[in-house]
Amino acid sequence: MLQIQTIRDKKEEIIQALTKRNLDASPLVNGVLDLDEKRRATQTQLDNTLAESNKLSKEIGHLYKSGKAQEANELKAKTSALKEDSKVLSEQLANATEELQTLLYQIPNTPHDLVPAGSSEEDNEEVFQEGTIPVLAEGALPHWELAKKYDLIDFELGVKITGAGFPVYKGKGARLQRALISYFLDKNTDAGYTEMQVPHLVNEASGYGTGQLPDKEGQMYHVTEDNLYLIPTAEVPVTNLFRDEILAESDFPKRYTAYTPCFRREAGSYGAHVRGLNRLHQFDKVEIVRVEHPSKSYEALDGMVEHVKNILRDLQLPYRILRLCGGDLGFTSALTYDFEVFSTAQDRWLEISSVSNFETYQANRLKLRFKDENGKSQFAHTLNGSALALPRVLAGILENYQTPDGIKIPDVLVPYCGFEVID
RNA sequence: GGAGGAAUGGCAGAGUGGUCGAAUGCGGCAGUCUUGAAAACUGUUGAGGGUCACACCUCCGGGGGUUCGAAUCCCUCUUCCUCCGCCA
Incomplete structure (x- = not known):
């Protein structure tokens, strides 16, 4: 399949090249770019949530070590909300990634300059x-x-x-x-x-x-x-x-x-x-x-x-x-x-x-x-x-x-x- | 097909709940030394996402689960090894 980075950088060239295959790829390409953006946004959100959760977990560990079980338990309560969020987000991420993959699989390779136009x-x-x-x-x-x-x-x-x-x-x-x-x-x-x-x-x-x-x-x-x-x-x-x-x-x-x-x-x-x-x-x-x-x-x-x-x-x-x-x-x-x-x-x-x-x-x-x-x-x-x-x-x-x-x-x-x- | 064991970075091999993306050795790369090389010493050395660049996130065979937290515990699949059976 085409590289997502190439599609981001050379969208118009790709669409143009694919016309040689008698294909109007613009709906596919635009779909890919939309999903790609969606995927990255979701990924960023998920990453931030996980980062927060990782941080809290570490703190909990330190608190237990220093015998502050009370404070640790308070923090535990905070993590459950993050856990819910990250679960939802990672599902969204998986869906976006899969949809993106499905679209990418549908785009054929871009023909070389030497390829003549033609239908059969x-x-x-x-x-x-x-x-x-x-x-x-x-x-x-x-x-x-x-x-x-x-x-x-x-x-x-x-x-x-x-x-x-x-x-x-x-x-x-x-x-x-x-x-x-x-x-x-x-x-x-x-x-x-x-x-x-x-x-x-x-x-x-x-x-x-x-x-x-x-x-x-x-x-x-x-x-x-x-x-x-x-x-x-x-x-x-x-x-x-x-x-x-x-x-x-x-x-x-x-x-x-x-x-x-x-x-x-x-x-x-x-x-x-x-x-x-x-x-x-x-x-x-x-x-x-x-x-x-x-x-x-x-x-x-x-x-x-x-x-x-x-x-x-x-x-x-x-x-x-x-x-x-x-x-x-x-x-x-x-x-x-x-x-x-x-x-x-x-x-x-x-x-x-x-x-x-x-x-x-x-x-x-x-x-x-x-x-x-x-x-x-x-x-x-x-x-x-x-x-x-x-x-x-x-x-x-x-x-x-x-x-x-x-x-x-x-x-x-x-x-x-x-x-x-x-x- | 039956019984048992195992799967960690290029390779070998530690790690059995937090400070582990992961000790150590070998290999690779860079440097010091040398006329040059070797040896020795020093540093460096996985992949992917993300960012202008950082930060940050994910990955210890695959998938799922327990937990605030998993390379580490549980389930499952796959592969490999040992023994038995069968067999070109």
């Missing part, structure tokens, strides 16, 4: 494109047909044991996916990201920390018995490793990578565009996460973009990079680049990575801070990106590398697969 994905700005779109032979198939033809993925079997959106990968299909995971992890660790294996279930506090809660509760599978959530992305457990931490400046940069399955309910999204691997309830992803000094975070974002580019060059997949417009930008992000691979067989772009800088928005919720050169605590910046999401990369490879004689495996993956062609 139509308005995203293409900033880069690279790679040759292959010309496929007559009769080229979409990946779900290829998966069936070569017995790589069984969607029906997944329906049988779980439901739609939970595919079963088989034989060379499973092996290719595993090869991609290993390859991505190797690329990431070579680039300085430390590999982590993290839990696939997280608690409520973690959900709040990275911003999945309370806004996107319906997107996560909730294990109510234990009040745990299946992770929608490794971003959640990995970023939460730093919850409640105060780093030293010398700790930067922090770079992590993790492979995890991801679980998303994706309620209500059905249709032609979600066929095959295009949208799943469970999928694999290799994530990169960085925690950075505020002055270095955009440099870091650019570095992550370059890194993902390198992977796609390695795989020789045609791709483009979009700068998300205000209307398409995630709630917690300040600036996001989406990577899309062109699928020739489907004749459409498939999103395979999303790289974002959250600035202090998550750090504020996480209480992730560092000591600056003056010894003062400041919020760090958090970033993350997919490197990469598996299903659509798999789809892109199957579709773009198909030949009448089978599917060729990209050169960099051959050592990981142990075969050169699927036929």
Whole structure:
């Protein structure tokens, strides 16, 4: 969430910036400022009451010690009124704080200057494109047909044991996916990201920390018995490793990578565009996460973009990079680049990575801070990106590398697969 | 799952009702000494709220209670340790 201090100092700028999200934030912002004032006034009253009460208690202690029980008892009577007051005040304070929190949770991150205005994905700005779109032979198939033809993925079997959106990968299909995971992890660790294996279930506090809660509760599978959530992305457990931490400046940069399955309910999204691997309830992803000094975070974002580019060059997949417009930008992000691979067989772009800088928005919720050169605590910046999401990369490879004689495996993956062609 | 024990500052570890935000040691930082370093010595060193700055308030695993007053007593939850059971 936004920092209350920033809202106090830069109210108009914030409202202005949020118009890019097509949001009139002035009622929210004004509400926040009113509540903030109310909260502080209540806090001051409570503090004064407690100070008075603390003082009396000390006196009572001294009086008892010096044997003046009579006088002590007189003072005791005075404290009961203060006690009543402080009880009422602390309830008011708790209410004001909670209301304030609720409002703050409703304000999305302020978009970076580079974020283009716009209302939907139509308005995203293409900033880069690279790679040759292959010309496929007559009769080229979409990946779900290829998966069936070569017995790589069984969607029906997944329906049988779980439901739609939970595919079963088989034989060379499973092996290719595993090869991609290993390859991505190797690329990431070579680039300085430390590999982590993290839990696939997280608690409520973690959900709040990275911003999945309370806004996107319906997107996560909730294990109510234990009040745990299946992770929608490794971003959640990995970023939460730093919850409640105060780093030293010398700790930067922090770079992590993790492979995890991801679980998303994706309620209500059905249709032609979600066929095959295009949208799943469970999928694999290799994530990169960085925690950075505020002055270095955009440099870091650019570095992550370059890194993902390198992977796609390695795989020789045609791709483009979009700068998300205000209307398409995630709630917690300040600036996001989406990577899309062109699928020739489907004749459409498939999103395979999303790289974002959250600035202090998550750090504020996480209480992730560092000591600056003056010894003062400041919020760090958090970033993350997919490197990469598996299903659509798999789809892109199957579709773009198909030949009448089978599917060729990209050169960099051959050592990981142990075969050169699927036929 | 059963029985017992524990949770205090970056770490270790005192503190069982008032003078405790908290001894002491280690670590960190600054200084003295030194050509430099080490050692030694001196000082300093938790977080949040609040204030122009002070004052002041809150926090001793989380929540609740007793009391004029709680790190200290009671209840509850969580986590960790030991023993037993089960088990990949």
